[in-house]
Amino acid sequence: MTAVKMSFLGIAGGVFCAVLFFYFKPEPEPFRIGYVGSISGKYAAMGTSARNGALLAAEQINENGGVLGRPLELVIMDDGGDPSRTLEVFQALYDQGINIIIGPFTTACATRILPFVNQQGILTIGPATAGENLAAQDDFFIKLFPSTKIFGQKIGELAVHMGLSKMAIITDHRNKTFGDTMVQGFRPIFETEGRTVTGLVEYFSSNSTSHADLAEIALNGSPDGVFIISSPIDTALLSQNMKRLEPDLQLFTAPWAVATQLIENGGKAVEGLRFYAPYISESKAPEYQVFTRIYQNRFSEPNTHVSIFNYEAVKFLAKGLENAASEAPSDVKAALLGLDRFQGLQTVFRLDRNGDAGRPVFLHHIKDRKFTPLPQLTE
Numbered sequence: 001m002t003a004v005k006m007s008f009l010g011i012a013g014g015v016f017c018a019v020l021f022f023y024f025k026p027e028p029e030p031f032r033i034g035y036v037g038s039i040s041g042k043y044a045a046m047g048t049s050a051r052n053g054a055l056l057a058a059e060q061i062n063e064n065g066g067v068l069g070r071p072l073e074l075v076i077m078d079d080g081g082d083p084s085r086t087l088e089v090f091q092a093l094y095d096q097g098i099n100i101i102i103g104p105f106t107t108a109c110a111t112r113i114l115p116f117v118n119q120q121g122i123l124t125i126g127p128a129t130a131g132e133n134l135a136a137q138d139d140f141f142i143k144l145f146p147s148t149k150i151f152g153q154k155i156g157e158l159a160v161h162m163g164l165s166k167m168a169i170i171t172d173h174r175n176k177t178f179g180d181t182m183v184q185g186f187r188p189i190f191e192t193e194g195r196t197v198t199g200l201v202e203y204f205s206s207n208s209t210s211h212a213d214l215a216e217i218a219l220n221g222s223p224d225g226v227f228i229i230s231s232p233i234d235t236a237l238l239s240q241n242m243k244r245l246e247p248d249l250q251l252f253t254a255p256w257a258v259a260t261q262l263i264e265n266g267g268k269a270v271e272g273l274r275f276y277a278p279y280i281s282e283s284k285a286p287e288y289q290v291f292t293r294i295y296q297n298r299f300s301e302p303n304t305h306v307s308i309f310n311y312e313a314v315k316f317l318a319k320g321l322e323n324a325a326s327e328a329p330s331d332v333k334a335a336l337l338g339l340d341r342f343q344g345l346q347t348v349f350r351l352d353r354n355g356d357a358g359r360p361v362f363l364h365h366i367k368d369r370k371f372t373p374l375p376q377l378t379e
Contacts (some may be wrong), residue, residue, distance in 0.1 A: 030073040034093040036103030038081035053307030057314035083112035107131030107178035123329035127313035132181035152185025168223040172230040215241035225250040232259040236266030243269040281371035
């Protein structure tokens, strides 16, 4: 065989191998990230919206080449809003070798798994868990939502500003830690200069809950305002029953209740209801406007604050993975803590040394069946 033929065969062989590699090269190993949400059960509507926000972020990341050339795979599990179930699904994910998880949905569920994630070194990012007990700890839980105590304090300041003298509180113990810390923030602010909390009504929501009975108990002390700390539907039904008895009653709620189900089920009774949230419902921020349009087209429903925060959580984690160039939870945590700033859909935030995000909160009310921003008290 001549040298020319041998050269030609060598080139042809090289081209053939290159073609084979191009068509049959192995797919890069994905970053497998756990996602735990309350996709069924009492919190299903909000839990599904939260999951959808996370899914959208992962889809966009993968459409743009993934993280360091690797796709991001969300391994989604449902805890049904049950803290005991949350621990089971975290264990199941950990047994699969997954040690970075986004979730869970509620403060009660996050409280249940906190010892486990710290013991096992599972980096856990809580997009919408607000409990004060989850904050100010140098641990493996990254908290992206402001603490409940802040919201309680803000409602206390607002009630004082509005000239109310007697307030009642209704709180659902299905998310007890969330409610308890919010009450702890509210009472010291409001209960000064002769103002009083006329009653603290604590209940455990279920299918047999009598919202009419709860409303009557809350109004026994003739309050001029009521702070409801519960889910969207319970808040709507409680509002209806209380406004039927006291049409001029001023109502307040927590971010937990802020969803379309509150307006759909509350109707006229929730008009004027006030709350604080760590976002602006009618934000004109370009990134948020794009997200709103894409989310609506993708899921055929409007976004919610939990879809916003879960979307941001996935994007935030992807940035940490990229900067760490590692899947080790401690390395990713260090990378996230080291970020100087992160541009969310509406505002910029960064983590403090304990892994808690600092975010501003904004006053809103319901007007003409819409969540509408109000001027801040300092303005």
